[in-house]
Amino acid sequence: MRMFCALALAASLVVGPAFADAPSGPNNGAPGNAPVAMPSPAAKQAFIDDLIARMTLDEKIGQLRLISIGADMPQPMLIKEIAAGRVGGTFNSVTREDNRPLQDAAAKQSRLKIPIFFAYDIVHGHRTVFPISLGLASSWDMSVVKQAARVAAIEASADGLDATFAPMVDISRDPRWGRTSEGFGEDPYLVSQSARASVQGFQGASPANPDSLMAFVKHFALYGAVEGGRDYNVVDMSLMRMYQDYLPPYRAGLDAGAGGVMIALNSINGTPATSNKWLLRDLLRDEWGFKGVTVSDHGAIEELMRHGVAKDGREAAKLAIEAGVDMSMADVQYLKQLPDLVKSGAVPMRDIDSAVREVLGAKYDMGLFADPYRRIGNAAQDPKDVNAESRLHREAARDAARKSLVLLENRHDTLPLRKAGRIAVIGPLADAKIDVMGSWSAAGKASQAVTLLQGVRDALGKQAQVSYARGANITDDPRVVEYLNFLDWDNPEVVQDKRTPQQMIHEAVQVARHADTLIVAVGESRGMSHEASSRTSLSLPGSQLALLQALKATGKPLVVVLMNGRPLDLNWPKANADAMLETWYAGTEGGHAIADVLFGDYNPSGKLPITFPRSIGQIPAYYNQLRIGRPFTPGKPANYTSQYFDAQYGPLYPFGYGLSYTTFSVSGVTLSSRTMARGGTLEASVTVRNTGKRDGETVVQLYLQDVAASVVRPVKELKGFRKILLKAGESREVRFAIDEDMLKFYNAQLKHVAEPGDFNVQIGLDSEHVQQQGFVLQ
Numbered sequence: 142m143r144m145f146c147a148l149a150l151a152a153s154l155v156v157g158p159a160f161a162d163a164p165s166g167p168n169n170g171a172p173g174n175a176p177v178a179m180p181s182p183a184a185k186q187a188f189i190d191d192l193i194a195r196m197t198l199d200e201k202i203g204q205l206r207l208i209s210i211g212a213d214m215p216q217p218m219l220i221k222e223i224a225a226g227r228v229g230g231t232f233n234s235v236t237r238e239d240n241r242p243l244q245d246a247a248a249k250q251s252r253l254k255i256p257i258f259f260a261y262d263i264v265h266g267h268r269t270v271f272p273i274s275l276g277l278a279s280s281w282d283m284s285v286v287k288q289a290a291r292v293a294a295i296e297a298s299a300d301g302l303d304a305t306f307a308p309m310v311d312i313s314r315d316p317r318w319g320r321t322s323e324g325f326g327e328d329p330y331l332v333s334q335s336a337r338a339s340v341q342g343f344q345g346a347s348p349a350n351p352d353s354l355m356a357f358v359k360h361f362a363l364y365g366a367v368e369g370g371r372d373y374n375v376v377d378m379s380l381m382r383m384y385q386d387y388l389p390p391y392r393a394g395l396d397a398g399a400g401g402v403m404i405a406l407n408s409i410n411g412t413p414a415t416s417n418k419w420l421l422r423d424l425l426r427d428e429w430g431f432k433g434v435t436v437s438d439h440g441a442i443e444e445l446m447r448h449g450v451a452k453d454g455r456e457a458a459k460l461a462i463e464a465g466v467d468m469s470m471a472d473v474q475y476l477k478q479l480p481d482l483v484k485s486g487a488v489p490m491r492d493i494d495s496a497v498r499e500v501l502g503a504k505y506d507m508g509l510f511a512d513p514y515r516r517i518g519n520a521a522q523d524p525k526d527v528n529a530e531s532r533l534h535r536e537a538a539r540d541a542a543r544k545s546l547v548l549l550e551n552r553h554d555t556l557p558l559r560k561a562g563r564i565a566v567i568g569p570l571a572d573a574k575i576d577v578m579g580s581w582s583a584a585g586k587a588s589q590a591v592t593l594l595q596g597v598r599d600a601l602g603k604q605a606q607v608s609y610a611r612g613a614n615i616t617d618d619p620r621v622v623e624y625l626n627f628l629d630w631d632n633p634e635v636v637q638d639k640r641t642p643q644q645m646i647h648e649a650v651q652v653a654r655h656a657d658t659l660i661v662a663v664g665e666s667r668g669m670s671h672e673a674s675s676r677t678s679l680s681l682p683g684s685q686l687a688l689l690q691a692l693k694a695t696g697k698p699l700v701v702v703l704m705n706g707r708p709l710d711l712n713w714p715k716a717n718a719d720a721m722l723e724t725w726y727a728g729t730e731g732g733h734a735i736a737d738v739l740f741g742d743y744n745p746s747g748k749l750p751i752t753f754p755r756s757i758g759q760i761p762a763y764y765n766q767l768r769i770g771r772p773f774t775p776g777k778p779a780n781y782t783s784q785y786f787d788a789q790y791g792p793l794y795p796f797g798y799g800l801s802y803t804t805f806s807v808s809g810v811t812l813s814s815r816t817m818a819r820g821g822t823l824e825a826s827v828t829v830r831n832t833g834k835r836d837g838e839t840v841v842q843l844y845l846q847d848v849a850a851s852v853v854r855p856v857k858e859l860k861g862f863r864k865i866l867l868k869a870g871e872s873r874e875v876r877f878a879i880d881e882d883m884l885k886f887y888n889a890q891l892k893h894v895a896e897p898g899d900f901n902v903q904i905g906l907d908s909e910h911v912q913q914q915g916f917v918l919q
């Protein structure tokens with residue numbers, strides 16, 4: 142009876158005029174697209190307060206539990222646990238059919254009928270896989286980033302999912318870190334823009350909408366700065382650097398309305414994020430005013446013991462709840478320890494209530510109290526085949542993928558290729574369906590992915606002859622194969638060709654000899670750029686370089702197509718390939734998108750969102766380094782300046798770099814004024830001209846440099862960009878408004894200030910080649 146009251150109250154508070162279009166009760170409707178307006182914060186608070194007042198301690202603790210489907214317990218037991226009110230949400234189930242009985246247990250059988258929510262790692266697509274985030278960022282087109290997230294939300298919500306553990310917005314400046322692939326690169330501004338666009342895409346107008354997902358921004362915080370790029374390692378960083386460079390993307394995602402935060406696995410200056418009160422309370426709640434739910438990463442509360450800050454599970458649970466971890470992911474410590482911690486008075490009920498309030502608040506914001514089946518719908522309307530072609534969004538994925546490709550080299554206009562003659566497609570990644578999807582490919586099916594070989598065949602039809610040879614295994618090291626396959630021995634991702642490297646190269650050379658042009662796909666298997674996949678080397682693994690060298694020796698035009706989730710050592714291909722295209726992992730439609738570029742049906746426009754170093758010894762090589770007293774001066778190589786004497790100075794490919802099939806020129810910078818008053822603005826403009834023979838897009842990039850400040854400032858910082866399309870021969874004036882906010886930085890007292898004095902405006906088509914003009918902030 143009381144339960145009925147809870148739902149009745151929910152209905153009276155939630156199903157006001159604003160919710161008039163929502164299904165009126167459980168299991169009545171299929172998910173629709175009707176937008177849902179949010180009721181007032183006061184109504185939400187009253188509803189949650191009432192519910193909390195009627196919950197037992199065990200029910201409250203149950204709400205804090207996030208269960209991994211499949212991994213944590215068998216389904217019958219899970220259903221029992223949910224019905225007993227001991228589960229707040231689950232993750233890893235991806236169909237309405239699977240989720241429905243779980244929601245039945247919560248919303249129909251549990252005492253208070255509090256719905257559970259369903260989450261999943263939907264990072265770059267759900268059933269249709271889009272390019273990895275590093276690729277999406279390479280488009281420098283925020284409508285692409287947003288669209289990828291929007292499509293993912295539409296597909297995932299139609300599978301009964303309510304939330305995603307994304308976007309991943311960790312700044313990564315160390316390509317040894319395998320999770321570089323999951324983020325949007327090295328730059329605070331570009332990653333922040335991507336974070337915002339992504340949250341807007343996932344959540345749509347409201348996370349309550351039936352076709353929206355609640356976004357959990359991750360990994361809070363600084364996970365990308367793990368020492369040495371070794372996954373899960375410590376982070377030790379100055380507050381100034383945190384505030385200036387690493388924290389803005391999380392903040393941007395939250396300011397865009399993300400309802401959740403996932404807490405990082407690493408420690409920060411000696412305190413694990415999971416037990417870090419400063420991080421989760423002072424910064425996140427008090428300073429930033431975050432009002433949503435926090436969730437630990439997988440097993441992270443338990444790991445507090447291994448970090449060596451908790452002597453046992455009891456202490457771990459106490460530290461985490463006190464620090465502000467609302468939900469515990471795949472972790473038993475809250476369930477085991479919190480009851481007694483509360484009863485003994487060691488943890489005040491207030492802490493439990495505030496965590497429960499956030500969990501219920503998130504469910505409320507997802508619209509689940511108004512209708513727990515908002516996204517699950519009713520069984521009669523379940524898709525007959527969840528993988529049906531008709532459920533995919535191939536066009537959107539192809540469009541995003543084309544825009545994510547970065548042309549690194551194009552000697553003698555090797556590209557675009559003519560659709561004629563004999564083309565050999567070679568390489569261990571040329572026909573690798575799993576790899577083209579990249580890691581964290583959600584519910585994407587490898588069988589539906591288009592490989593490079595397929596893409597080339599589809600593009601050419603009968604117009605040209607296509608031949609194929611694998612040429613090499615991804616790696617020749619059995620230990621690496623074993624490592625990459627350890628997750629799923631029944632379905633190994635890396636399947637070795639039993640021939641020797643020499644035999645495979647020999648076959649490839651024979652195939653190449655009978656071709657006019659060679660398209661060679663090399664790089665990493667997707668598992669090499671993943672969680673727990675840090676590397677000590679950035680070289681092409683195994684015999685892939687030897688393959689390229691043997692193919693080069695045939696004298697045939699060599700087009701290198703890279704598939705990788707981090708910057709690689711590309712010295713040899715840079716010097717020797719006739720053309721080189723960075724394709725990251727381009728997703729379900731990857732092969733078609735790459736072929737579009739190779740054959741000129743799309744003119745490439747991507748730009749690198751991360752610096753490519755010359756060697757691993759140059760790391761970190763990010764472009765926006767702090768200034769130093771003895772900088773290396775190009776053209777004046779002298780002793781006692783900052784450099785590695787045994788290597789050429791500077792990156793192999795700078796941040797923001799990428800070619801097109803046309804060429805562009807950029808005029809000098811014109812400023813509307815040489816002074817900026819406090820609170821004022823000025824305008825910087827350049828004229829960009831398409832100096833080539835094809836229409837094409839490029840990205841005009843605005844960098845600012847603070848010439849002298851109270852603390853050391855970066856050599857330059859990206860502050861704006863604009864992607865423009867110019868017809869052959871066309872010129873356009875591109876203007877950027879610069880205001881005082883863009884000049885601000887965190888000073889030694891962590892105050893966000895703009896200091897008077899000189900600034901340089903730099904505008905160019907990559908971070909190295911820029912036009913410059915100065916002004917003074919008064």
Ligand code: NOJ
Nearest residue numbers: 262306359403438439672
């Ligand atoms: C661990 C990963 O660090 C995190 O990114 C992911 O969301 C969770 N596992 C859940 O799969």
